[in-house]
Amino acid sequence: MMNLRPALIAILVSIGLTATSVADDAQLLTLDEALSLAKAQNLQLRNADLQINVVEEQKKAVESKQFPQLSAHVRGLQNFVDNEYTFEQGSLGTVGGSPVPSSNVSIDTTNGFTTHYSLTATQPLVGLYEIGLNVDKLKTEQEIARQQSRQTEQSVTLQVKQLYYQILSDESAIEATKSSIRFNEELVKILKDNVAQKTELEYQLLNGEAQLASTRHQLFVQQNDILTAKQQLNVLLGREISTPFRVSPAKASPSVAFNPDDAADQAIARRPETMQARLQVEAAETGIEIEKSAYLPEVNLVASYGRSENTTLLPDESMYVGLIAKWDFFTWGGNASNVAGSRLALKQALNSLRDNEDQIRAEVSQNIRALEVARTLVPVTEMAKKAAEEQLRVSFNQYKAQTILLSDLLNAQAQLEEANDNYHQALLGVWNASAELEQALGEE
Structure with missing residues (x-):
């Protein structure tokens, strides 16, 4: 029975220690390095940045409409009917008492293929106002x-922190489970000797072997969980999911400083969601002005040059510069409905802004309370862990003195494992609560 002491000491010393390297050749990955990799390589962030460029190109496309629009036209006609136009003598009046034309004149179309080329430049004038409004709206959409x-960056940052903290907690739990396995392996050896010597009953050995099997299965589950967490973290870092690495508690302990009275105002001033809501209001206001611009006439400055080939009816060349105006002054209430719809969209944006601010205030308040609850749970679980350690020590001595059964000793060991797990979960809860509060406050 005395051989139990080294195993007992090993499990007690290992409780609370952070896991060491999973593989000696695995590269150390600190939390700061993980966050930097995520910001540089995360595919969600890359897509978010690409969207900024997409809107920029849309804005350039609208800006190009402010300049003269050049267009070329080519028309080809095949005449199948010979049309003849006759201008009778004097049909165009008189000049100096002489009739124009002085005699009947016949002009016929040319048989065959006739072509007409034209090049036109159109410069919008009144439309520049609407184009400018659309550019302003796209600038807002780009912001x-x-x-x-x-x-997206803040969301990815939170996910990276949570996974990193989870891996730290899992590795610590794995080390504790390995110590429990060593304890149970040593216990099973002793029980086999005692059964052989008829000092223990067979069912006691079976209980010890069952406890050992359960602990080994627990280790298997934990190793699978940590592998899943590492693969998920590699995905967030934008690299091959099987990339090996080890984590370190150095600089991983969260520390968030805030003033509870100013926390909500700080969050509202920093959170990108609030800024988006304000920009949506600005975009909605611009949308109203865009719809109002539909009441204005369309006025363009136009310059055109044209040339015809193989025709005797039309002039060979034409060139003109002028103004072309179009005004849809009656749209059966269409313009008014568009403006009314834009005003309703503005009200929606204002309501969303107010709702966003209220939600953030509630979220920050909730996260502050959650952090305080998580912090107060740590000393509770720590005391329970120390009590379980002492109970296992006493139970071990009682088992040596044969005043308790093996099942009582195994129960004390299970209670220690549970207390140790609760302690690790409490620490993880503080880490996660701190990370969530940092995000709620708009920390970069």
């Missing part, structure tokens, strides 16, 4: 895309 990119 919205930037804030969406910031929001």
Whole structure:
């Protein structure tokens, strides 16, 4: 029975220690390095940044409409009927008492293929106002895309932190489970000797072997869980999911400083969601002005040059510069409905902004309370862990003195494992609560 002491000491010393390297050749990955990799390589962030460029190209396309629009036209006609036009003598009046024309004149179309070429430049005038409004709206949408990119970055940052903390907690739990396995292996050896010597009953050995099998299965589950967490973290870092690495608690302990009275105002000032909501209001206001511009007439400055080939009816060349205006002054209430719809969209944007601010205030308040609850749970679980350690020590001595059964000793060991797990979960809860509060406050 005395051989139990080394195993007992091993499990007690290992409780609370952070896991060491999973593989000696695995590269150390600190939390700061993980965050930097995620910002540089995460595919969600890359897509968010690409969206900014997409809107930029849309804005350039609209800006190009401010300049003269050049167009070329080519028309080809095949005449199948010979049309003849006759201008009778004097049909165009008189000049100096002489009739124009002085005699009947007949002009016929040319048989065959006739072509006409033209080059036209159209410069919008009144339309520049609407184009400018559309450019302003796209600038606002581009800023919205930037804030969406910031929001995505903050979301990825939170996920990286949570997975990193989970891996730290899992590795610590694995080390504790390995110590429990060593304890149970040593216990089973002793029980086999005792059964052989008729000092223990067979069922006691079976209980010890069952406890050992259960602990080994627990280790198998934990190793699978940590492998899943590492693969998920590699995905967030934008690299091959099987890339080996080890984590370190150095600089991983969360520390968030805030003033509870100013926390909500700070979050509202920093959160990209709030900035997006404000920009949506700005975009909705611009949308109203765009719809109002539909009441204005369309006025364009036009310059055109044309040339015809193989025709005797039309002039060979034509060139003109002038103004072309079009005004849809009656649209059966269509313009008014468009403006009314834009005003309703503005009200929606204002309501969304107010709702966003209220939601953020509630979220920050909730996260502050959650962090305080998580912090107060740590000393509770720590005391329970120490009590379980002492109970196992006493139970071990009682088992040596044969005043308790093996099942009582195994129960004390299970209680220690549970207390140790609760302690690790409490620490993980503080880490996660701190990370969530940092995100809620708009920390970059």
